[in-house]
Amino acid sequence: MKLKLVVASMSLLGLISCPVFAATQANSIHHKKIHKTVVKNNYPEMATYQIQAVPVTIETEPKVDTTQAILDAMDHNTGRAKPTPDWFNRIGVSGGANVDLKWGNRRLLYETENVNLVTLNDVYVNFSGKANDWAKAFASLSFSNPSINYSNVYRPLDTITLEQGYVTLGNFDIHPLFPAVFIQAGKQFQDFGRYNIHPLNRTLTQSLSESLQTSVNLGFISKMGFHGSVSAFDNPSLVTGSGHTDSIYGAAIGFDQPGDQFGYDVGIGYMSAMTGVNDVAAGLNSAHNRNAFNNSVPTDVVHNVGAIAVYGDVNSGPFNFGLRYTTALQSFNAANLYNSTSILLPGSGAKPWAADLTAGYDFNAWSKNQNVYLGYQASNDTVRLALPRERILAGYEVDMWKNTSVGLEYTHDYAYGGANGGPGGTTNTFGLRGAVKFG
Secondary structure: HHHHHHHHHHHHHHHHHHHHHHHHOOOOOOOOOEEEEEEEOOOOOOOOOEEEEEEOOOOOOOOOOOOHHHHHOOOOOOOOOOOOOOOOHHHEEEEEEEEEEEEOOOOOOOOOOOOOOOOEEEEEEEEEEEEOOOOEOOOOOOEEEOOOOOOOOOOOOOOEEEEEEEEEEOOOOOOOOOEEEEEEEEEEEOOOOOOOOOOOOOHHHHHHHOOOOEEEEEEEEEEOOOOEEEEEEEEOOEEEEOOOOOOOEEEEEEEOOOOOEEEEEEEEEEOOOOHHHHHHHHHHOOOHHHHOOOOOOOOOEEOOOOOEEEEEEEEEOOEEEEEHHHHHHHHOOOOOOOOOOOOOOOOOEEOEEEEEEEEEEEEOOOOOOEEEEEEEEEOOHHHOOOOEEEEEEEEEEEEEOOOEEEEEEEEEEEEOOOOOOOOOOOOEEEEEEEEEEEE
C-alpha cells in the first residue's frame, strides 16, 4: 500500500509539472515546440512522462554588412555588381590563341598581310554575362603582335586591349512568331559585310569593310531568318569646314537559312561615310597616299563618301561558296584619295572597290575533319590604300584534335603597275597557323 501511494504521488506531481514546464519553455527566446512521449517501464503502474523540445527556425531579414557598405562608399564602388551565390550560372568564359608563321616574298608590305616571321596573332578571352532575360553583356580581351600593315582595326599592338565590349537589351525568346527587337551599345564590329576577325590573311573586301567602332545599334532577328539593323557612331575623320566630328549612319538587312546539308545567306549593308572603315580612314592619311608633288594629305575629308557591302554564301553537302563585294558609292576628292595616272602626278579621285570569291570542300579522312579551298580576289582604285590589284589563294585546314586545328595558306599577289603608281610584279607568301580554343 505504501508503494502504491508513492507511485500515485509521483504521477500527480508529474501531471502538475507538465504545463508549468511547458509554459516555461514557451517563454524561451528560441520558441521551442513541445512533444510528449510516453515511456513505460516493466511496471505498468509506474508509467511516467518525458518532455522533448524541438527547435523551430524563424526566418529573419539578411543582415547588412555595414563594414563592406562603408568600404564601398570610401572606394566609390557603391552600386557596382557583387558576386552572388549563383554567379557561375550567369557568366560564360571562352577564348583561344592563334600562332602564325610566314615566309616568302613580303617586301611590298600590302595591307591585309602580316609579314612577321612568327606572330602571336590573337590571344583572346571572351566574357559573356546574363543579368536577366532582357539584358546581357559581352567583353573580349585581346593581345596581338602582327606587323603594322596587317590591320588598322586590331590596335594597339603588343598590349592587352578591350577589343569588344557592349551590352544587348532584348529578349530573343519572347514570342516564336514575331521578330525579336534588340538594342546594342558599346564597342563592337559593325554589321557591314561578312568576314572572319584575325584571319591568317585578311581579304581585300575585309580591308574595305571591317569596322570596329563604339556605336549604338537597333536591330531585329526573325525566327524565319530575316534580320536587320540601323547604327550610328562618330566619324573618325573631320569634314572640311565642319570643325567637328560628324556622325556616321549605317543600315543592313539580310536573310539566313543555315543547314548542314543545304544552307545559304545573303545580305547588304550601307555606310554613310566610308571613313567609318578603319583601314580606309587610316589609309587616307598614310604615307602611301602621297607623291612627289603632294608630300602631305589633308587631315580633313573634303566630303563624305558612302559605301555598300554585299555578301552571299551557299553550302550543299561538302561544297561551299562565298561571294563578297564592297564599293564606294562615289569618288573621293583627289586631295584625300587619288587614282594616280603617273607615279608623280595625281589623277582623279579614287572610287575603291574589291570583290572576293571563295570555294571550299569539306571532308573527313583519318577520322579528322578537313577542308580545302581556293579563292580569287580583285580590287580597283586601291593602290593608295596599299592593296594589291589581284590575289589568288589556296588553303588547307585540318582539325588535329578537339578544339585544335592547323592551317596552311598560299597567296599569289599581283601589284598595280607603274601607270597606276604601283611597283608592278608579283609576290608569293606562305602562311602556317596553329589555333586552339576553349569554352
